[in-house]
Amino acid sequence: MNKQTREPLIHITKRGSLPWYRTLGIRAAAILLAVIFSGLITMLLTGENPLKIYVTIFNGSFGSARRVWVLLQNTAILLMVALAVTPAFRMRCWNLGGDGQILAGGLATAACMILLGDKLPGWLLIVVMLAASVVAGAVWAVIPAWFKARFNTNETLFTLMMNYIATQIVAFFIVVWEVPKGAGQIGIINQISKAGWLPQVGPSKYLLNVIIAVVFTVLMYLYLNYSKHGYEIAVVGESERTARYVGIKVDRIIVRTMLLSGALCGLAGLLLVAGTDHTLTTTITGGRGFTAVMVSWMAHFNPIVMVFTSFLLVFLSKGGSEVASGFGLSASFGDILTGIILFFIIGSEFFITYKVNFRKHAGKENGK
């Protein structure tokens, strides 16, 4: 029988759950493919030996002790921000205002350092800075949360807009506090007295941030998975109607969770301003509020996994810029490599959820 229509070439079916080692295998294969593919692309575009490029990427992060510390520091800060936005994400509340909340925290920190630097004893100043940055970040997040809870506004747009407001306010205060006048920047705050600088722990000024990030990762993991709050967040995220039905006050949970999100972002602002940079700029966040979204998503909102995803992203960006400078390429080249690798990693999720079936014995069907 000559059939007009044939079985579709490809059809896609949903998988049941896969054992962990197979999902791990698929992800590992994706990373391997990504590395090969990006090597190929680099070779085609630049004519360089891909092995050399891999070595350069690796050196970008591990080339020297200082680079390792920078890698750890960047990972720690990115991880902090990702930890901050994750509770909101678990609630399906898309807080894209990480940048604004960090800036708010950073601004509060800088204000304390500049205005109270010579008035308070060192330890008290840090306590005040801590409180101010946490409150500032929290306020920046609670404003959109309150509107969402009260009027069901869209938190994505609202938090995004709050970023711009924060940037402009910071720009304003930079002019107010600029040193010297007309410089358009604040410069290092309290360079001589070091008032309000977070103390150095151990061999590197970055170690403190790393420790804080590790502590918060564990705390956040416990909070989200084992606390009543964490459970409420999960229920609200999955179904507001179910939440209401069991007597969870959805509005309160939204505000409370966003408050936590904002407070942690504010703390990240403090770490940036008082811990490492000791200055305030409008670009101090480096877009981490957005990169953190990716960190959190790729880890399926699991704080422990986020350690790896944030590490991966920082590693890639360091490696990418090293390749760009080492081979005299445009800085965007690093972004291209990062993009390729992320494409493969995120794409692998499709193959974990679905199975692709190809037409069996194509062309032999006519015998029936």
Next chain:
Amino acid sequence: MDNKTPAVKMRNITKTFGSVVANDKVWLDIYRGEILALLGENGSGKTTLMNMLSGIYFPDKGDISIDGKEVVIRSPKDAFDLGIGMIHQHFKLVDVLSAAENIVLGLPGKLDLKAATAKIRQICDAYGFEVDPKQKIYDMSVSQKQTVEIVKVLYRGADILILDEPTAVLTPQETDKLFAVLRNMRDDGKAVVIITHKMHEVEALSDRVAVLRQGQFIGDMPTKTTNAQEMTNMMVGHPVVLNIDRPDPVDPRPRIEVKNLTVRNIDGIVKLDDVSFTANSGEILGIAGISGCGQKELLEAIAGLQRVESGSISYIEDDGSREELIGKDPLEIQQMGVSLSFVPEDRLGMGLVGNMDLADNMMLRSFRRGRGIFTDRKSPHKLAETVVHDLEVVTPSVETPVRRLSGGNVQKVLVGREIAEAPKVLLTAYAVRGLDINSSYTIYDLLNKQKQAGVAVVYVGEDLDVLLELADRILVLCGGKVSGIVPGRGAKKRDVGLMMTRLGGKTDE
């Protein structure tokens, strides 16, 4: 019919979803001029099989022939081209468009509503449908919407019709009308397949029955040569007793008293109008009514989930003391010792969290009882295991997300959790909707046990036969008003059916 070629011949159809085998080498023949009832428990693969015929799923293995010619159905469009039309449980209509507009929607060619209307009228006259082509969908009752769906597939030239549980949402009178239409279509030479759980419908309507069990084809036979008991046994795989128990009420005392309750929905439309009744302990109060007549609002008002315009809802303790429930939120109602357990209409949307596993869903009621800031994970886990064991929930483990379970098992999980709270009042809405016979009887047993333990059970149901067999008293709602309260023993189906469509059930005849 012996010498006819089947309109549809399905051979060795296999379909798997992940590790679940939904259909396993199924054979099925569908003939023209015949109504075939496709029977099977939940998860036996009826809907999956029909979805493959209508192009929604693609079979992993097997062949389908239409009128003796082997075909491949890759999409709903392919199915339409072959004259196959399916009417789904959930209607797929655009609310703001009229019946005629919905019917021609998506068809190629120039839009000629006048010609379409004429053709629709012609179809309606031929089979006895009552449709106003100009009426908007949002103005229509569920049964009218269903009619539009059927006309839609006929308009597109379908002569093989598949109806997935068409009577689940209809009153007895509407069901009779639908059956008359289906018989007309059969006499016109069309092939009709209906998927259903209700035995008396199979017996009343179909010419032939085919039974599936756990994805496998068990057998088919002319309806005349079989009976409800035999069919049920084939479906379930072992003999089942087909009677619903109705133990006498145990020491009935007023437990919930509703007085002059009026409720408006968000759009300001009156959903409950001056409703008064009493629910007694140790008794099952059935609530009958066409869907959307205020059943949902009534239960939600008692559970504290619905804003009330006026009236009162009192909870009466054994010693006669009263507490007003209106104005309290669901948590307060729980905390003041009033145990309202609510099995909501929309199981996954409200009572459970689909992505959470069984144990975590058990926690929904109890998570506040953990020590300090942490939840107690052990007792919900234990409860989940108890429920799985006692109610024979079919699940790979208690760590499986509930959305992976079949409808009947989801319902058992929900009812099991609510009952574990040892309620004084158990509100249930459509507790057996879409459940197979076996699971339904498990649920009836559970409700009866609760009743005998002195719980006031309020049972909103859609199957009148069940309500008449199970409930001690039946409250009939009609358009948000109480049409009447009748004792369950001795009530006539016809009378209750009439009360559902007009207040008091009086007719002009």
